[in-house]
Amino acid sequence: MIDILMATYNGESYVENQILSLIGQTHKEWKLLIHDDGSTDATVQIIKKYQKLDFRIHLLEDNIKCGGAANNFLHLLKHSSAEYIIFCDQDDIWMESKLNVLFSKIKNTTEPVAVYCNAYSYDGVKITANKVSLIKRDKLENSLFLNSGVQGCSLMFNKLLLDKLIDYPAYVYMHDHYITIGAISFGKLLYIEESLMLYRQHNNNVTGNVPVSILDRLKTFIKRGNPIIDQKHYDANKSFFDKFYEQFNQRQVSVFKAYIAFPNSNFFQKIFSILKNDFRIGNSTIILIIKTLLKKTIR
Known part of the structure; x- marks a missing residue:
């Protein structure tokens, strides 16, 4: 059923x-x-x-x-x-x-x-x-x-x-x-x-x-007003981590902590965190690095 x-x-x-x-x-x-x-x-x-x-x-x-x-x-x-x-x-x-x-x-x-x-x-x-x-x-x-x-x-x-x-x-x-x-x-x-x-x-x-067309998706991506991290999703991810912290394995704890620390890191720390933790947009590390170069971190 x-x-x-x-x-x-x-x-x-x-x-x-x-x-x-x-x-x-x-x-x-x-x-x-x-x-x-x-x-x-x-x-x-x-x-x-x-x-x-x-x-x-x-x-x-x-x-x-x-x-x-x-x-x-x-x-x-x-x-x-x-x-x-x-x-x-x-x-x-x-x-x-x-x-x-x-x-x-x-x-x-x-x-x-x-x-x-x-x-x-x-x-x-x-x-x-x-x-x-x-x-x-x-x-x-x-x-x-x-x-x-x-x-x-x-x-x-x-x-x-x-x-x-x-x-x-x-x-x-x-x-x-x-x-x-x-x-x-x-x-x-x-x-x-x-x-x-x-x-x-x-x-x-x-x-x-x-946005479903390639052009619309590209416009959304390059729009400077769109941040790397959306504040509401960030807050939800942090709340999820706080709730279920004791059920995560060591790797998951490390990944969540790196993500939560990301907005307060400087540029070089952000790049290091992306590479160290294998953070990606889908399957692309490069896209996330480009967004880090071009956009505000959070809003």
């Missing part, structure tokens, strides 16, 4: 198509658990319509307002009981094989694990890119400086990982970032190259539109 966790808020324009794409999944053993964050449009009415049509759809009505998508997803995690869990955004569309492909990758794993896939970028009319994610990650050294987690809507993980993480740190910035760092710290983070959903780009995206 897979728990699909959907956080909704004023999604009347999109949520019906997403629910229909879930009903059409080739893997049928799932439960959709939805928590709405105080929608003022027809989102809840649409959900209740489909709740009557499919017994696998459940709306959690507890009158709790979470105040944002990240807290809404974390709230839903507290109500999940299945052996496998996947996040679901209200505004995407899943390919019919998505659940089956992700589940097949981790179903026989006996350790904490997460798996993520790629996605097509979709503007509501046409596909604008074949892959949203271009940078792979699988360890702290190539993840901490990415200022993100893998896309939450692409991420499936097992209960063994959730059990490790269900007691949250003092500060979590985004749900997907939290699960990503948890997977690479306490288990495995696997990747499937295939694009298994339409990732909708629109003005109301919670995390903003993702």
